[in-house]
Amino acid sequence: MRLTSRLLRRLGPRRLADERGAVAVLVAIMLVPLLGFAAIAVDVASLYADREQLRNAADAAALAVATDCAQGACGNPVATAVSALTANAGAADAAGATLRTPDVSVGGQTVTVTVSADQAHWFAPVLGIDSTRVTATATATWKAMSxxxxxxxxxxxxxxxxxxxxxxxxxxxxxxxxxxxxxxxxxxxxxxxxxxxxxxxxxxxxxxxxxxxxxxxxxxxxxxxxxxxxxxxxxxxxxxxxxxxxxxxxxxxxxxxxxxxxxxxxxxxxxxxxxxxxxxxxxxxxxxxxxxxxxxxxxxxxxxxxxxxxxxxxxxxxxxxxx
Structure with missing residues (x-):
């Protein structure tokens, strides 16, 4: 019994030293995926923010075109949509998103505007993903008042x-x-x-x-x-x-x-x-x-x-x- 306790006392510090080294190795190994997940979370959050901003911009663009058409002046609906998009998607543009020319479809008394932007990522490029395209679509209708x-x-x-x-x-x-x-x-x-x-x-x-x-x-x-x-x-x-x-x-x-x-x-x-x-x-x-x-x-x-x-x-x- 005394021999066993003496052996444990002698081996205890050595084992602790070995365990401290193992923990350091494990932390170093796990640090890479942990940082990767954190980086992806940042990029994903940015995508969600950009999508919400684009939704607002799509609504504004559809309303702007519908207003022109309701007043009998459809004119150039793409130019109208671009103007509204630029004015209402500023936050997405400032965050590194490249706005694209919107797709505008006018038929009957309805207009559908699809806006998109290429969001450049901050951390995802280490995984081979440089950017992601974010889109939003809005439809507006104009009618004679009843x-x-x-x-x-x-x-x-x-x-x-x-x-x-x-x-x-x-x-x-x-x-x-x-x-x-x-x-x-x-x-x-x-x-x-x-x-x-x-x-x-x-x-x-x-x-x-x-x-x-x-x-x-x-x-x-x-x-x-x-x-x-x-x-x-x-x-x-x-x-x-x-x-x-x-x-x-x-x-x-x-x-x-x-x-x-x-x-x-x-x-x-x-x-x-x-x-x-x-x-x-x-x-x-x-x-x-x-x-x-x-x-x-x-x-x-x-x-x-x-x-x-x-x-x-x-x-x-x-x-x-x-x-």
């Missing part, structure tokens, strides 16, 4: 709208006094071939305290043929707040009702009138501006609905979810 909130309770006939844009095309940005061509009692041929009443009229409002009217394509809205005076709630301060904005105006294609029971107008679509000024006079106020084509913010309108909307210059755009 729902609207008019900040001015005014509606016009389809015939009146056609007369107005015949005199002043939607591409014109010259401000002018809005002079009506058709009287309320005039009759004209509507967009579907039937005869309808022309002219313009005030509409009902959402409540007695607001100067706005919400409506949808295919819906009948109340109109007034007796008074052209704006209600008191449509004050000068309210009109002042509308200057410089595009006002949604419901356009009707049919009117029903009778003299003492009131009239209703069938909403065919929406026009946009860019208001530059107004004049409150005795009777009907005078408005200055021009009919235009524009994209209304998504918060102000919706393109959903079972009734298709006519494209009268008022459109909205939406993004499809990315996969």
């Amino acid at each position: 729902h609207g909130v008019a900040q001015l309770p005014l509606a016009i006939s389809w015939c009146e709208y056609e007369r107005q844009i015949a005199k002043y095309p939607l591409t014109s940005t010259v401000s002018r006094r809005l002079d009506w061509d058709l009287s309320w009692l005039s009759r004209c041929t509507g967009p579907k071939g039937g005869t309808t009443l022309g002219g313009h009229a005030l509409t009902g409002t959402d409540s007695a305290s607001v100067c706005r009217a919400t409506s949808s394509v295919g819906q009948y809205i109340d109109i007034s043929i007796w008074s052209s005076w704006l209600p008191n709630r449509c004050s000068a301060s309210h009109l002042d707040s509308l200057i410089g904005s595009d006002l949604q105006i419901p356009v009707w294609d049919d009117v029903d009702g009778w003299l003492f029971g009131g009239y209703r107008a069938h909403v065919y679509g929406y026009a946009l009138f860019h208001l530059t000024g107004y004049q409150l006079t005795y009777g009907e106020p005078a408005f200055y501006g021009y009919f235009t084509r524009a994209v209304v913010p998504a918060s102000a309108t919706s393109t959903t609905g079972s009734t298709p909307a006519a494209n009268l210059g008022a459109t909205s755009i939406s993004l499809s979810p990315q996969g």
Whole structure:
């Protein structure tokens, strides 16, 4: 027993020294793959960051092209996409990613933009991987508005709208006094071939305290043929707040009702009138501006609905979810 303990005491330090050497060797051996995994983790994290940045850039590019097309000026969609991509993919570019020319496909009322970038790696080249291509795809759709909130309770006939844009095309940005061509009692041929009443009229409002009217394509809205005076709630301060904005105006294609029971107008679509000024006079106020084509913010309108909307210059755009 004493001999055994003496032998253990003699051999213990020597074994410890041997084990310390073995641990050092194992650490040296494992250091290479550990550093490799860490390096790959850094490169992978960079790829994920670049992909997220490219997703945002693809969304911006698709929206930019869709906005141009909705305004009737598709022009050069690739150049538009490149401009939006450059402006929104700065972080990926600064991180060493080389942006490539995007692929743009426009068909019908939809645009699909695929953007890509070659991300140079920091550590992966030791494994023979110099760079990885990252891609992202976004799709945007533009549609004529089928729902609207008019900040001015005014509606016009389809015939009146056609007369107005015949005199002043939607591409014109010259401000002018809005002079009506058709009287309320005039009759004209509507967009579907039937005869309808022309002219313009005030509409009902959402409540007695607001100067706005919400409506949808295919819906009948109340109109007034007796008074052209704006209600008191449509004050000068309210009109002042509308200057410089595009006002949604419901356009009707049919009117029903009778003299003492009131009239209703069938909403065919929406026009946009860019208001530059107004004049409150005795009777009907005078408005200055021009009919235009524009994209209304998504918060102000919706393109959903079972009734298709006519494209009268008022459109909205939406993004499809990315996969």
